Structures are given as structure tokens and as C-alpha cells.
Amino acid sequence: MELFTGAVISGITIGILYGLLGFPIVLLYKCTGVANFAQGNIATFLTFVVFVTMRSVGFGILPALGVGLAAAAALGALLYLVGLRVHADTADHVNILMRTLALYLLLAGVISVRWSRGEPFAFPTVFPRGALHAGLIDISYQSAGATGVAGVLALLFWLFFKRTETGLLFLATAERRDIAQLLGVDTRRLTMIAWVLAAVVSLLVGVLVAPTNLLAANMMDLFLLYSFTAVILGGLTSLPGVFAGGVIVGVIGNVVTVYTDDDSSVIAVFGLLLLVLLVRPSGLFGDPSLKRV
Amino acid sequence: MKRSALATVLLTVTMVATSSCGLTTGAADKGSGQGVTDTQIKIGTTNPLTGPVAASCKPVSDGALAWFDYVNNHGGINGRKIVDQVLDDGFNAPEALSNARQFVSDGDLAVFGGCGSVQPPAILPELAKNGIPYLFPYASAPALEAAGYKRLFLIFPSYGHQLAGLIKTAMHEHGPGSVWFANAQIPGSDQTERQVRQAVQDAGGTYLGGETTIVGTSDYTPLVLKMKAAHPDYVVLSQGAPDAARIVQTMAAQNALPTKRILGQANLATAPFVGSVGDIANGRVLTVSPVELATSQAAASCRQAFAKASPPLTAEGYSLFGCGTAQIMTEALKEAGKNLTRERLVQVLRSWQQKTASPIFPAVTFGASGNLGVTRMILVEIQNGQLAGQGELAVVP
Numbered sequence: 001m002e003l004f005t006g007a008v009i010s011g012i013t014i015g016i017l018y019g020l021l022g023f024p025i026v027l028l029y030k031c032t033g034v035a036n037f038a039q040g041n042i043a044t045f046l047t048f049v050v051f052v053t054m055r056s057v058g059f060g061i062l063p064a065l066g067v068g069l070a071a072a073a074a075l076g077a078l079l080y081l082v083g084l085r086v087h088a089d090t091a092d093h094v095n096i097l098m099r100t101l102a103l104y105l106l107l108a109g110v111i112s113v114r115w116s117r118g119e120p121f122a123f124p125t126v127f128p129r130g131a132l133h134a135g136l137i138d139i140s141y142q143s144a145g146a147t148g149v150a151g152v153l154a155l156l157f158w159l160f161f162k163r164t165e166t167g168l169l170f171l172a173t174a175e176r177r178d179i180a181q182l183l184g185v186d187t188r189r190l191t192m193i194a195w196v197l198a199a200v201v202s203l204l205v206g207v208l209v210a211p212t213n214l215l216a217a218n219m220m221d222l223f224l225l226y227s228f229t230a231v232i233l234g235g236l237t238s239l240p241g242v243f244a245g246g247v248i249v250g251v252i253g254n255v256v257t258v259y260t261d262d263d264s265s266v267i268a269v270f271g272l273l274l275l276v277l278l279v280r281p282s283g284l285f286g287d288p289s290l291k292r293v
Numbered sequence: 294m295k296r297s298a299l300a301t302v303l304l305t306v307t308m309v310a311t312s313s314c315g316l317t318t319g320a321a322d323k324g325s326g327q328g329v330t331d332t333q334i335k336i337g338t339t340n341p342l343t344g345p346v347a348a349s350c351k352p353v354s355d356g357a358l359a360w361f362d363y364v365n366n367h368g369g370i371n372g373r374k375i376v377d378q379v380l381d382d383g384f385n386a387p388e389a390l391s392n393a394r395q396f397v398s399d400g401d402l403a404v405f406g407g408c409g410s411v412q413p414p415a416i417l418p419e420l421a422k423n424g425i426p427y428l429f430p431y432a433s434a435p436a437l438e439a440a441g442y443k444r445l446f447l448i449f450p451s452y453g454h455q456l457a458g459l460i461k462t463a464m465h466e467h468g469p470g471s472v473w474f475a476n477a478q479i480p481g482s483d484q485t486e487r488q489v490r491q492a493v494q495d496a497g498g499t500y501l502g503g504e505t506t507i508v509g510t511s512d513y514t515p516l517v518l519k520m521k522a523a524h525p526d527y528v529v530l531s532q533g534a535p536d537a538a539r540i541v542q543t544m545a546a547q548n549a550l551p552t553k554r555i556l557g558q559a560n561l562a563t564a565p566f567v568g569s570v571g572d573i574a575n576g577r578v579l580t581v582s583p584v585e586l587a588t589s590q591a592a593a594s595c596r597q598a599f600a601k602a603s604p605p606l607t608a609e610g611y612s613l614f615g616c617g618t619a620q621i622m623t624e625a626l627k628e629a630g631k632n633l634t635r636e637r638l639v640q641v642l643r644s645w646q647q648k649t650a651s652p653i654f655p656a657v658t659f660g661a662s663g664n665l666g667v668t669r670m671i672l673v674e675i676q677n678g679q680l681a682g683q684g685e686l687a688v689v690p
Contacts, residue, residue, distance in 0.1 A: 007518060010512070010514040010515065014511075014512045014514065112347065117352075118348060118564060118568070120348075120534075120535040120565060120569050121569060122568065131548055133548070138549075140546035211542075212539070212543060214538055214539055218345050218509055221509060222507075222509055222510065223511045225511075226511060250512075253515075254512070257516065257519075258518055258519050261504060261505070262504065262505070262507050262510060262516075263507075266507070
């Protein structure tokens with residue numbers, strides 16, 4: 001029972017992080033109609049920026065994180081303006097999708113050439129060392145803190161979307177981009193803000209994952225695969241759904257691993273994904289009537 | 294990720310199976326003198342310069358190139374410069390095979406070095422078919438040790454051998470105990486598991502079981518929870534440096550460090566592992582190194598070559614392995630003399646008996662038909678965030 005409880009708790013912890021990385025994927029999908037394959041490498045790239053700032057300038061983790069947040073905002077805007085906005089109105093979805101794949105490879109190349117020598121790197125945590133003890137399971141302050149940060153971010157985004165004018169315009173654009181444009185909403189500006197938010201959230205995920213996964217060029221590769229699974233399970237267009245999808249993926253993956261093995265866990269998670277796509281193509285929390293054209 | 298790993302294994306098995314005749318009989322020397330001119334000796338290296346293990350593996354070829362440059366700048370070998378063409382295989386068997394075909398087509402004297410356990414079984418049949426010597430890869434591949442190709446020379450005992458020797462020594466020093474094994478999915482991992490299980494039994498310990506994990510697993514917490522529930526005295530790791538470091542980090546976070554020691558193969562005696570686990574490993578990790586440690590007097594010549602490289606190289610486990618194998622290579626080329634051919638190179642290596650060919654490797658003996666030239670490694674403990682040598686130990690009976 002203790003093993004089961006441990007697997008569930010650790011599954012929830014990692015699942016919330018899957019959801020947090022999936023969140024910007026859903027946000028961008030709702031704004032652009034395209035899944036962003038570069039999300040994981042944006043996280044890795046920005047985490048390396050924080051790491052290099054600490055190492056070369058001598059900053060502590062918090063000041064370096066401040067530099068990282070500024071870099072994230074700049075990178076998000078740059079990626080949109082240079083990589084996505086050009087001919088965006090006439091390009092089809094496949095074109096935009098391939099652009100995100102190109103960004104994925106571009107960022108992977110830059111990370112590999114500039115920073116990967118000697119990886120993996122120990123990355124400092126903003127949380128104290130040690131763990132909360134609860135029977136067999138020990139929840140490290142790092143994991144508990146990461147879950148807390150994810151929760152706070154989710155709350156802030158909820159407030160942003162529900163209580164601010166920009167947030168409401170976001171939701172309107174996400175639901176009916178064409179009508180929002182007819183009503184005079186500057187959808188390009190909103191899409192750029194979405195890219196900035198996506199980059200900032202990616203940085204925070206990277207900084208939360210790196211202390212335990214260690215900073216390396218491939219740090220987010222498998223992570224992104226599970227985040228995409230969370231996105232699809234959650235319904236692709238549902239912002240709360242992606243967190244629920246992440247927790248489902250995390251818990252099932254961890255419980256199956258502790259009672260069988262890694263391979264069976266992969267089969268269980270992706271078998272569930274296939275099943276959901278067959279039985280409920282819009283995902284567990286997606287709107288079945290919503291169809292992007 | 295998973296599918297590509299499975300495809301690689303299947304391709305490897307197929308290629309080894311379909312070419313077994315050529316391996317056991319030994320191929321004719323189809324290219325004597327090829328790759329050798331009056332001014333140069335051309336060899337080829339396939340190595341992951343990109344991809345998941347590039348950060349660990351690139352220093353292996355960089356270390357070798359630094360030593361070859363050093364030798365070339367001091368007059369070369371018998372008046373010839375060594376030209377080592379390093380091609381990227383991305384830790385991918387088909388890419389490595391394509392590179393090997395390039396070396397065959399170029400008529401290189403030999404295929405030298407490289408790093409990774411996935412690629413060597415895939416390229417060996419191609420090299421055997423064409424009689425190309427294959428020298429000193431950093432790879433754990435039990436299939437290679439048993440390949441029977443007489444132009445294959447290894448100085449890196451398989452992980453199974455390394456861990457068996459280490460378990461015997463650790464249980465002699467710290468007492469028998471229970472063992473939990475975290476293995477990685479690479480070719481030969483089944484045999485590694487059998488060797489670990491047998492070594493534990495032979496040393497009077499109890500084998501509790503373990504898990505074979507996918508390289509680059511995103512969350513090691515479930516693995517560590519299973520490990521913790523078993524209450525082992527020893528945890529044995531057969532993992533790449535990044536994954537081993539992640540597992541140890543997770544063990545510390547879950548308060549799951551074993552009561553006696555963490556035992557690991559040579560990947561734990563490297564800078565990427567030691568640098569990323571911090572003080573968690575102090576006094577808890579025992580490992581083995583194929584080469585003397587970076588700070589030793591024996592490594593002085595490599596350090597000197599690394600200082601002259603551009604950019605300068607850091608001396609640590611992977612780069613020193615590359616440098617040491619290059620030293621063995623240059624020693625063999627020197628002995629082979631002016632009339633250098635593949636046949637002559639093989640003769641020289643086969644003639645070595647307890648030969649000290651590199652100051653950082655134990656003495657080398659290949660004999661008439663063996664593939665593995667060393668049976669001893671350096672026992673290493675991590676103390677104060679540094680590797681500390683504890684003398685040699687026998688890893689192959």
C-alpha cells in the first residue's frame with residue numbers, strides 16, 4: 001500500500017509538471033491552431049541561459065532567474081516575429097507546424113554546439129534540501145515546491161483569463177479567431193503575447209525540472225512526449241484539461257512502473273492515449289463540437 | 294524514442310546473425326598497404342558527436358585527436374603523420390554502419406576508437422568482411438568479446454565483467470549484503486544482469502532483483518521507490534553517466550541511499566557523473582576506471598597533449614580513455630615499422646604480452662586469438678567530490 005501511495009503521490013507531482021509544460025502548447029494551439037513541437041527545447045534553451053548567467057556572471061539562482069525571465073520574454077517575441085509571423089496569414093497549418101519542428105531542431109543544435117560539453121550539469125534549486133517524510137514516501141521540498149509553483153501559476157493564469165481584459169480577449173480569440181478579428185481584436189498582438197507567456201512558462205518548467213533531472217541538451221525530450229500525451233488526453237483545447245491529463249499520465253505511468261517495469265508503463269500510457277483517441281477523439285475534457293477549420 | 298531503440302537492436306541482431314561466418318573464420322587482407330602513403334597513415338573513427346551521448350562520447354575522440362596531433366607535431370610515426378577522420382554517428386547503428394562503409398571505401402588502415410555500445414556490433418560484420426582491423430572502442434558489448442574476429446582488439450571490459458569484479462571487491466571490503474540492480478537497455482544488458490546476479494551469489498550476497506530502464510527516462514522516482522522498498526545494502530548501477538547521476542539524485546531525494554555502497558561501472562568514474570551528483574556520492578560510490586586518474590603522474594603526457602590542443606581539453610575519464618587508446622595505437626604503429634600494412638599491425642598487437650603501451654592503461658596482452666587485451670581496472674572511490682584511486686582490481690577471471 002505504501003508503494004502504491006508513493007507511486008500515486010510522485011505521479012501527481014510529475015504529472016503537474018507534464019501539465020505545466022503542456023499548458024503553453026494548448027495556449028498556442030488555441031491561438032494558432034498548431035501544436036508547438038519546440039516547447040521542450042525552448043525550456044531547455046532558457047534553462048541553459050539561466051545556468052550560463054550563474055556560471056559566467058556569478059549570479060545566484062534568483063537574480064539569474066530574473067535574467068532568464070527577461071530572456072524568455074524576448075525569445076518568445078522573437079520566435080513569433082521571426083519564425084512564425086512572416087506569411088502567417090497565407091501559410092497553411094502544415095507550414096506552421098513544420099516551422100515549429102524547424103525551431104525544435106534549431107534550438108537543439110544551438111544548445112548542443114554552445115553548451116552541452118560536459119553535461120549533465122548540476123542545477124541549483126530554489127527550495128531547501130531535504131524531504132517531507134510520510135511513511136515509505138519522502139516528498140522532497142524540491143518536488144513539493146515545484147507542485148506549489150505549478151499550482152500558483154495555474155491560479156494566476158485562471159485570474160488572468162477570467163479577470164483581465166487581455167485575458168478575456170485571449171479566450172475570445174482562442175474560441176473564434178475569425179470573429180474576434182472582425183470585431184477589431186488585434187489577434188497578432190495577442191498571439192505574440194501567447195508566445196511570450198509560453199516561453200516564460202517553459203523557462204519555469206525547465207528550472208523546476210533541472211535540479212532533479214540535471215541540465216542536459218536532451219533534458220526535456222521524453223518529458224515533452226508525456227506532455228503532448230497530457231495535452232491530447234486533456235482535449236487539446238482545454239486549459240484545465242491539460243493539468244488533469246498530466247496527472248493521469250503521471251499517476252498511471254508511475255503506478256504501472258512500480259508494479260511491473262518501464263516498458264509496461266510506456267505501453268499503458270500510450271495505450272490509454274490510443275484508446276481515448278478512438279473512443280473520444282476530442283479528449284477527456286475537450287469540446288466534441290469544436291472543430292477548427 | 295522507444296521504437297528507434299527497438300529498431301536499432303533488431304538491425305544489430307540481424308546484421309550480426311547474417312555475418313557470423315565472416316567473423317569466426319577471419320577475412321582475407323583485401324587492402325594491404327591501403328590507408329598508408331609515404332607521408333600519412335589514414336584511419337577512421339565513428340563516434341557520437343551529436344545526440345543523447347555526445348557530451349560524454351565526444352571527449353573520447355577529442356582526447357585521441359589531441360594525442361595524434363601531439364605525435365604529428367613531434368615528427369609523426371616513422372616519418373608519417375596520423376590522419377584520423379572522425380565521422381558523427383549520433384549514437385545510431387545505421388549511421389555508424391554508413392560511416393564504416395565510408396572508411397572501407399576510403400581504404401583506411403583501420404577503424405579506431407569511438408564510443409557507445411550500440412554501434413560496434415552493427416559495424417563489425419562490415420569491417421570483418423573487408424578485413425579492416427577494429428581497435429579499442431569505448432563500448433560494452435559482450436557480443437564483441439565473443440565475436441572471434443581476429444582483427445578486433447578491445448581494451449574495455451564489458452560492463453558485466455566490470456561489475457562482477459567490483460561486486461567481489463566491495464563485498465570483500467565491506468561485507469556481503471543484499472543487492473538491487475538498475476540496468477540500462479543496451480545490447481548485451483541481459484548478459485550484464487546474469488553476470489551481476491552470479492557475482493552477487495559468488496560473493497555470498499543476496500540478489501534482490503532490479504529493473505532495466507530506458508536510456509533518458511524522464512522520472513526515476515518509481516524506480517527508486519521499488520529500490521527503496523527492497524531495502525538493499527548495495528545498489529548496482531549499469532547506466533550512462535547522466536542517467537546514473539539522475540538516479541543517485543533521486544535516491545537522495547527519496548532518502549533511499551543504500552546502507553553500504555553504490556557500485557557502478559566505468560561511466561561513474563567520469564567528470565559528468567562526479568560533477569553532477571555533488572557531495573551525495575562522497576564515501577558512498579565505488580566504481581572502476583579503465584585508465585589512471587586525471588591527477589596521477591601516469592596521465593602527465595595526456596595532460597600535456599590536452600594543454601596544447603585547441604581549444605584545450607579537460608583531462609577526465611572519457612578524454613583520457615581516448616588519449617590512452619591513441620597512445621596504444623601509436624605504439625603499435627611504431628613497432629609495425631616502415632612497411633606498415635593491416636597484417637603487420639595485427640601481428641604486432643597479437644605479439645604483445647603484458648605490454649605497457651600507454652602509461653595510463655594496465656599492461657596489454659592479446660595473445661593469438663583473444664579480443665580483450667586487459668583484465669584489470671582501477672578501483673575508484675568518490676571522496677570530497679573527487680575521484681580517488683584505490684589500486685587495481687581484476688575484473689576478468
